[in-house]
Amino acid sequence: MVKESDFAWAEEPVPVPPAGGFLVRNLMLAFDPAMRGWIEDRPSYLPPVGIGEVMRGSTVGQVVSSEHPGFAAGDLVQGMLGWQDWVAFGPGAPFVSKLPKGASPTLALGVLGTTGVTAYFGLLDVGRPKAGETVVVSGAAGATGSVAAQIARIEGCRVIGIAGGPAKCAWLTGECGLDAAIDYKREDVGRRLGELCPRGIDVFFDNVGGAILDAALARIALRARVVLCGGISRYNEERPSPGPSNYLNLVVQRARMEGFIVLDYAARFGEAVQRLAQWVAEGRIAWRADVQHGLENAPRTFLRLFRGENFGRQLLEIASPPL
Numbered sequence: 001m002v003k004e005s006d007f008a009w010a011e012e013p014v015p016v017p018p019a020g021g022f023l024v025r026n027l028m029l030a031f032d033p034a035m036r037g038w039i040e041d042r043p044s045y046l047p048p049v050g051i052g053e054v055m056r057g058s059t060v061g062q063v064v065s066s067e068h069p070g071f072a073a074g075d076l077v078q079g080m081l082g083w084q085d086w087v088a089f090g091p092g093a094p095f096v097s098k099l100p101k102g103a104s105p106t107l108a109l110g111v112l113g114t115t116g117v118t119a120y121f122g123l124l125d126v127g128r129p130k131a132g133e134t135v136v137v138s139g140a141a142g143a144t145g146s147v148a149a150q151i152a153r154i155e156g157c158r159v160i161g162i163a164g165g166p167a168k169c170a171w172l173t174g175e176c177g178l179d180a181a182i183d184y185k186r187e188d189v190g191r192r193l194g195e196l197c198p199r200g201i202d203v204f205f206d207n208v209g210g211a212i213l214d215a216a217l218a219r220i221a222l223r224a225r226v227v228l229c230g231g232i233s234r235y236n237e238e239r240p241s242p243g244p245s246n247y248l249n250l251v252v253q254r255a256r257m258e259g260f261i262v263l264d265y266a267a268r269f270g271e272a273v274q275r276l277a278q279w280v281a282e283g284r285i286a287w288r289a290d291v292q293h294g295l296e297n298a299p300r301t302f303l304r305l306f307r308g309e310n311f312g313r314q315l316l317e318i319a320s321p322p323l
């Protein structure tokens with residue numbers, strides 16, 4: 001299990017941008033379970049964060065001073081600016097995007113950010129649900145899972161969420177409008193899936209892996225789609241444990257199990273953000289943010305994800321807008 005002591009606090013002078021550049025102050029930092037993989041020295045879709053480097057992380061910041069023609073003091077920007085207060089950019093094209101005027105940093109890092117977009121493409125492009133089908137989502141009360149589950153509901157599917165604890169399950173069947181929720185900490189997931197999905201599971205959107213994936217695989221319907229979004233129950237394991245024993249049901253049911261990485265859809269993010277923003281504006285997608293405070297609490301806040309302490313998108317406020 002990742003520990004607070006795996007991170008070190010370091011102080012240095014506020015960086016000075018080169019001529020033609022600009023200075024950004026980070027305001028809000030988002031936490032992703034994937035960060036656990038980023039600090040592991042093994043090949044992955046991004047290089048690992050090196051020892052002593054600033055921890056990678058997605059933030060919204062504010063431009064504090066600028067000589068750059070594309071950015072003015074006061075602009076809100078979004079990018080992988082890391083677990084730090086200040087970032088200086090040179091005169092070239094920076095790896096940040098400007099938020100539209102009036103945009104909410106909380107929404108930009110959540111439903112309209114990576115987690116919402118992941119849910120959108122994972123469910124619609126990989127899962128391809130059809131109206132009337134049964135969709136099951138694990139990690140369903142989380143930032144990604146809750147949006148995936150509600151998109152399935154909007155698409156006319158019967159939706160069952162799996163989450164930890166009565167409060168999260170009540171939110172899923174209440175505000176989120178799911179047909180049912182299973183509390184995996186108190187209920188037998190396999191038995192409940194059997195009761196709730198008498199004709200099997202058509203789409204399983206998995207954020208958790210392990211025993212929950214195995215229980216779902218045992219109950220997939222003919223031509224089911226199993227979407228591997230993530231497997232948080234395994235991220236802290238020192239060595240990969242054996243795979244799901246029920247995988248041969250994929251053969252019996254002529255089903256498909258497919259992983260994806262949201263970055264592959266970068267060229268289509270605009271499409272997803274537009275539809276998600278519309279659904280949020282129409283009140284068709286409920287969402288929650290769990291906002292902690294103070295950059296010094298970054299490691300502690302990160303650990304909340306693995307203890308299920310976050311209820312909604314895990315964010316950390318680093319500073320309030322200074323301008």
Ligand SMILES: NC(=O)c1ccc[n+]([C@@H]2O[C@H](COP(=O)([O-])OP(=O)(O)OC[C@H]3O[C@@H](n4cnc5c(N)ncnc54)[C@H](OP(=O)(O)O)[C@@H]3O)[C@@H](O)[C@H]2O)c1
Nearest residue numbers: 118142143144163164207229230231232233260261262308
């Ligand atoms: N493929 C991609 O491109 C991509 C992109 C973004 C995210 N993801 C994946 O999406 C998943 C959700 O990420 P998120 O940012 O939205 O986080 P999140 O779901 O908001 O937070 C993580 C949640 O995982 C659950 N959890 C933690 N340990 C668990 C365990 N051992 N067993 C079962 N559940 C556990 C907890 O909920 P409970 O209280 O319900 O246990 C916790 O609240 C992760 O697997 C992440 O890696 C994939």
